[in-house]
Amino acid sequence: MNKLLFSLVISLFLLVACKSSEQAGEASKSVKSNLSDSQKADVSYLFFNANKEKILGNLNIAADLFAEVIRKDGSNAAAMYELSNIYSEQKKFSDALFFSKSAWNIDSKNIWYALSYSDILNKNKKFEESASVLAQLVKDNPDRYDFYYEWAAAYVYAEKFSDAIKVYDKLEEKTGISSDVSMRKARMYQRINKTDKAVDELQKLINSNPADAQSYGMLAELYQSMGEKQKALNTYNKILEVDPENPYIHLSLADFYRSNGEKEKSVIELKKAFQNKDLDIDTKISILVSYFNLIEVHPELKDQAMDMCVILIETHPSDSRAHALYGDFLSRDEKYREALVEYRKAVQLGSREFAVYSQILIIDSQLQEWDAMVKDGAEATSLFPDQPFAYLLSGIALIQKKNFTSAISNLNSGVKMIVDNPELESRFYTSLGEAYHELKDHTRSDENYEKALKLTPKDANLLNNYAYYLSLRGDMLEKAEAMSKLSNELEPNQSSYEDTYGWIMFKMGKYNDAKTWIEKSLESGADKSATVLEHYGDVLYKIGDSVKAMEYWQKAKEAGDGASELLDKKIQDRIFIE
Template sequence: MKKKKYIFVFLLIILLLGSCNILRHKDLNKDNLSAKDRYEFNYSFMEAEKQKMLGNFNDAAVLYEKCKKLDPLSAAVYYEISTLLIQKEQYNEAIKNARMAVKLNPQNTWYKAILAVLYKQINKPNEAISVYKKLLKENPQRVDFMYELAIIYNYVKKYDDALKVYEIIEDNCGVSETVSLEKERIYMVKGEKGKAYNEIQKLINSDPAQIRYYGMLAESYVSEGNFDKANEIYQQMLKVDGNNGLVHLSLSDFYRLTKEYDKSFNELKIAFASNDVDIDVKIKMLITFLKFSNESAELKEQSYNLLKVLLNTYPDDTKVHALYADFLIKDNKVEQAREQLRIVTKNEKSKYIIWEQLLLIESTLADFNAMFTESLEALDYFPNQPVLNYFHGLSAYQLKKYDDAEKTLKLGVDLVADNPNLKAEMYSILADTYNKLGKMKESDNAMEQVLIIDNGNKIILNNYSYYLSLRGDSLDKAERMSLICVELEPENSTFLDTYAWVLYKQNKLDKALEAIEKAYNNGGKNNAVIVEHYGDILFKLGQTERANELWNEAVKLGKGSEFLNKKIIQKTLIE
């Protein structure tokens, strides 16, 4: 039994009825008191009432005890002490006082009622039953006592006794959902399914427009596998309220159980188009549906159909557009997903995860103009989210807005708390940004920060080496870092080119030639910079004719260095 609920509900009823004063004054045993004691008793009792109303229960308890000493035969005092002990959850002591109140005034209904509730509280159902039976003998029309008695009979599994009490309630009050469902539950426990179903049918007969009762009965038939009978009830539901989306949702579940999948899906579409079914229920169902959408073309098509129904039903609901975007992303339709996410961010600015998802798509599409604009707007709402600084810094760098990139990335790295990979990425872009701004020392420091976080970062090791080689600075360090990259990926043409160029700058031409040939033969022949470097190394080794051929190849491939055309025209090495 749910214990505390009974106690406090009962106390609330007493307070609402306002019966206490009537009862108390009637039960005060003042005739045996002297005038002085009577005055002291009345004053203390009223003051105790006042303190109790103010919530000063300890003060009230002291005053009630004083009253008890003045008049140990006052039932009202024992009753009030009992209620205070209930507040302290001292139930055994509360029972002692409640018993005394009943003993002193056996006719008082409230004293017996609180005693019954206390017996339930300490799990003495038989004692509670005895008290409730006495209460009902004295108050045969009290339906609340009938309910309490039936509940306890249920608890001790005296189901037939509980049913008798519920029948009396029904005779007094008519058919009610509470009683019928309790009777239905008891009949199911007893294995009397026919009687159980009759109880729900009684509810239907008492309120034929209440569609919920039909659903209960249909589900009962489904649970025992009687699909024909269940189908009859579902068809009745359609006749009663065919426009109710909940009816169609129930039918969809039913047809799925009977393996009538086309019917099930059609009913589901009707339910999704109805406002009777809560949108959150639909979204939860659709999320489950979408998990399996890639298992077959039919499921995927059905997913799209349901999503479109939701969009038509809730065109302004951002949750639906966000869900549609998730599905489109899963289906690799990122541009369409982007449009859905833009609808969300236009109408709902406060959902950070949507901004991040949108910016990830812009990154996938390499739409740096959109990324720049959207990340800037997102930062207005979430200025302390470093991921937004990352996207804004990345897009600014790609758009050659190096001052913007520097500013936002410097802010971003300071915001990162527990994401070392993100911090390393931001320092990496910051290093390239500083390099573009000619801030070589700051660029080197940024790359050192990356290597502190990830000392095996191949991209940084390669770029750092290359930047140093271009400046002719710290070439031994550049060679060590570049060699790490080559050893990790010996066929990577970019890493081989950097290594060759560092060796070239150190005038280690034979080793440089060996490295650049590997770069050229591993895809570098399609890269203008690598081909030009190959030509430079050969020229310095005295193979001028072959060098000129390679420079001409580089021109055809695309953009080489600013000196490439001059090298071809003048047929000489220019650095």
Template sequence: MKFRFILSSLLVLPMFVSAQSKTSEGTSVAQPRKMTDMDSLMVNQIFYSAMEAKVTDNYGPAAEMFNRVLQIEPTNDAALYQLAQLKIQKQDYASAQGMLENAVAVKPDNKWYWLTLVDCYEKTSSVIKLEHALNQLIRLEPNNTDYRFDLAKVLYFDQKYDESLAVYDQLIQMKGGLDDDILAGRQKIFLKQGKVDQATAEVQQMITANPTEVRYYLLLAELYNSNNLNDKALKTLQAAEKINPKNPQLHLALADVYRDQKKYEDFFNQVELAFASPDLDIEQELKIISGYIPKFPDPNAKASALELSRAISVSHPDDYRAWAMYGDMLFQNEKYPDAEVAYRKSIAIDGQHYEVYDQLVRLEVSNNEADAAIKDGGTALSLYPNQAWMNYLVGVAYSQKKVYDKAISYMKTATEMAPDDKDLLSLTYSSLGDCYHEIKDNPNSDSAYDKSLSYNPDNAFSLNNYAYYLSLRGEQLDKAAQMAAHANELQPNMASFEDTYAWILFKQKKYADAKVWIEKAILHDKTNSVTETEHYGDIMFYLGDTDAAVASWKKAKAHGEQSPILDRKINERKYIE
């Protein structure tokens, strides 16, 4: 390319260090060098080639040539500016800043140099220099209000509040009065200075000039409320309510005042009025509802969140987020069928959000709605095939239908997709243990339970089920007893766990201990389990109370247990293995 030839020809030129002086701020500024006609021609040629290199993204050669220009002409402001731009591309703002300071020393009336320098000063937090640069831009364009706004903000940041106010005064004169931007800037200053009266007076001035603009009433009320002037805030908002009673932000502001006054019924009524408006942004509504969640399981918080979520499903019926939140709050309030309906409406509006499918399928699995879980889970996996949890949930649904080959397939996929999720791995291997037991694959069942407990030694269901299945086979009874005991420590008063432990003790011929635990199971059981009733009879037989044993076996039969072995126990009045 052309610039390469020119660059190589320049390497024979002598190197030198230009003379420099310093500005009042301590910046080194290059001094002019007397240029010959040949020097000027060479500078123009090199600069042109450097620009050609830059626009073709050959930044390295471009930088070398711009530097060469500066060796010949240290005060070449264009080369300084272009080289600074290359430094900025590399986020080397400090180096760029020095070059730009040299450029404006040569051409102090170049607006673009100052604008780029302002950007560098912002990046390097050089506040004092930033003030100077903005003042120079104001000097160049005195009617540009943007520069004055920026200067006022910088002075505020530097805690030069009176100077910042003076700049805002200039803006008021230029704009012919207060506007929202000037008002907001001055409000910050007055509040920093503790001048609440001046802050409220200026907002009142805007209300007088714009009596139907509710936003100024809201601003004034916020000022009053944040400074513990609740009565004045309430009076201001009530005046605004007469102007626009349907304004949702007005009702939220009233709610804030009532909350601070501990008038919680009035607070909630105002929030409801705000939520009833379709003009209230749903993001704001969702944020408000989410604020209740840390207060769960307080029933009042749950009820309030539920009612508000219902309101947004009415005011935003076509937004999937409204129905998803309503579903979540219905679930929290244990209204599971209604929660399913809400989730389905959310998916019908926009079926591209995995988290909604996840909630729906979890609910279906927990309600033993296996067919629905398989259908909805399949839809979710068609959209998000790499979701390990969804594979697990669909696997559980298939296990509920006793389709164990598919259940095992989905669960294995889940373990492969989430090798680092210990909670999921423990749950999945536990379910795999159950599935393998059902198909009488005891080695794989035991292996799966061992893996489950390796990821979570406190998985109570793995401990209980593994222990029970070992006891049914009469294998490793000491290990089974330890696991069952630990499961009961983790989740005391759970009837099925207590029954497991009782049965293992029975298998170990520790009949007195077994009686204690089976009685606990019967006490805590709310379902009149025929298994526990039959086990109680088995234990009583070996404790020598045959009449109690037979009575218990008969009770199990009366409650629905039908088996030839149970009939033999009753007829022969003895325990049958």
């Protein structure tokens, strides 16, 4: 380090160290010391180093050095002050109290010692003693209005509300009537059940400033808490006269009418608030978000929430959050296409919230719009390269488009990012198992399904899919049977799971059992599934009912996608082909 840089560093330490204790030591300079000049120099050096260590964050070393200062100079109030603050920061409030009291006793006129002593008394829950210290501080500094607030607060902590009011009265004598002091006094009067005094206090404030809408609002709320409904309503209406453009009065009236059971009037006022552009969108969004839980208990509120969303968009058409929130409500109402429009509009308006993109991908999947999902997935992984869920959904879309190699690449990239989320990790391995199965890489397919099973051994869908793929290959049928059986126990009456178990029975040559289970699948809603209809035809053929087998093969053909490539050949040759 060159000499100039070293000098600058030392200068900065000196400046900061001196500043940190300058205020604390201002008044203590007058305290007489019996130390010799060399002892004073030693103490000053120790004090400087203690401050340096404190600035560097080495509090334990600093505390030891300040303690050494005090041992050498028992009247050093500044060191006591600094040591008490360190102990307070370390939550050693009892030790802090001893040293802060010592500093204050040496120099009670020092503002910083008094404030620190008061604060540490509060932390030791000695609130009345704190109030006493602050009373002396106010007496010594009658024009420091901030000290009055500290004094009153100490009484509030001590639940001496009447004494707190007296302090505010003293402050009011100094400053005149003010909104802050009057409202504090009104709240204190409410705490001691002197609501008439609270009313008088607020009325006094209103008389001093008849245009202050906030004062009317607090008075109206007070009347409402007192059960004086008409007075509350009259006061709210007064706000409309005083400040007709104030959007918050409509929120207050909405709350007033709702508490009185006048729901229609409440909704009207709420809509007026939402129609006001001066009411910030964050407030509107927080109100609408509260509807999510309300709708679960009161479904009739859904239409009201939808109306509010429309008003929100009309009032804030260029804010992406308005469209995203409306999309959330539409999605919850299973209006997926309408929700998708709103989410895409949010993106067009600049939304870069991953939640919006994930909702787009989820709805793409629900609507089976795989081309759109591939495109949206690519955009999501580009914008949010550290979000594994985007890679999962992108991979699923690529599997549906039979682009298995790209799907595997995406899934392998995403699975590496997962931390402490076994369910999500399992879904990645499940999808990888499916992709490798389609590529007929059965070794890797099984490896990934086994990884998924270790993470979520009771995932019914995973158990079913793995079992079904094993049955198609005719491999490990006993393992497949056990997994399929468990999936049906975990989630009974699932037609696809019942079909899987039936097909495993078929592969094991247990045709009567196969017939029973595939009939269950048909009864559970799979009577339009080409796969299940074809399976049932195969079973019927094996048990000797070739006529009925033909009937179900034909039904499978008419059902559309899902049947095997051999179905036409079975119908043409009127025999089962494996």
